Amino acid sequence: MPRHKDFIPHGVIPAVLLPFHEDLSIDELSYRAHLRDVTSAPGISAITTNAHSSEVASCTLDEQRRVLEITMDEIGDKTPVVAGVYCEGSLEGQRIAKMATEGGASALLVFPSGIYTFGQRPEMAVEHFRRIADVTDLPLIIFQYPPAGGQGYPMATLERICDEVPTVRAIKDWCANPQLHDRQIRRLQSRPTPVNVLTTHSAWLFSSLVLGCNGLLSGSGSVIADLQARLFQAVQANDLATARALHDRIMPTAEVFYAEPWVDMHNRMKEALVLLGKLPRAVVRPPLMKIPADEIERIRLALIAAGLLD
Secondary structure (H helix, E strand, C coil): CCCCCCCCCCEEEEECCCCECCCCCECHHHHHHHHHHHHCCCCECCEEECCHHHCHHHCCHHHHHHHHHHHHHHHCCCCCEEEEECCCCHHHHHHHHHHHHHCCCCEEEECCCHHHHHCCCHHHHHHHHHHHHHCCCCCEEEEECCHHHCCCCCHHHHHHHHHHCCCEEEEEECCCCHHHHHHHHHHHHCCCCCCEEEECCHHHHHHHHHCCCCEEEECCHHHHHHHHHHHHHHHHCCCHHHHHHHHHHHHHHHHHHCCCCHHHHHHHHHHHHHHCCCCCCCCCCCCCCCCCHHHHHHHHHHHHHCCCCC
16 A cells, blocks of 8 residues: 555656665665665655656566665655656566555556557557556556657547546656646646646746746755755746746756766666766666766766755
């Protein structure tokens, strides 16, 4: 059963990283320390694990189960945990959803299947979510990808999923289009049962939040959870002067984390935590590779500009 039964995904939800030893095994002690560090930031609503930031694509189901066990043991009593459902097929999605529900998660972040890069029909997406909802009563978060890649859901499909799968309570919006982002916020959050829009447009977070998102779910929260929480609170309070000042501090990190190629974004965040003395090493699993020294130097300078490193 979930530890936080009334949790509805909202507010500031950092997506945590997953440290590894040099032999590529999970560094459980460093992961526990990372969880404690991220959840010590005032104002966060939950954390997310078994997602992009924790390199879920390179983790077996047993490893995902162990990561969730550690997470629940370390911070589950005080902080709701969102668990990712990352898979190609709906049957595997059911297995992951069952595991996460039994493991104590409070909500599930459902990734789109890679199959959609070949095209999708609305009934495919609806059936995927319906099958997952059949095995869990946890709130579901739709991970909305950019439409150009084929994995994003058209607006009509999003609304149909929400109509036919009532446990969908939020989307993690990465549509990468400000006009579409605005439309989704207006349409989904004004439904009779609102579906919260959690932005993950961390490269333009201030602009995104001003449009009215009910939260954010971001891997960069693994490094700057405190700044993100303060920015969200300032925007909610309509204190735009404070929000702009926080935006000025966040932008140096956003510009180095979310540079091309974007596949290295969480790789860079690990390097940032090493520079901050919060991780012992920045090992990633292949096919990810360590970034070069000149890029690590740019991250160091960005942390200084953000006021996070002397």
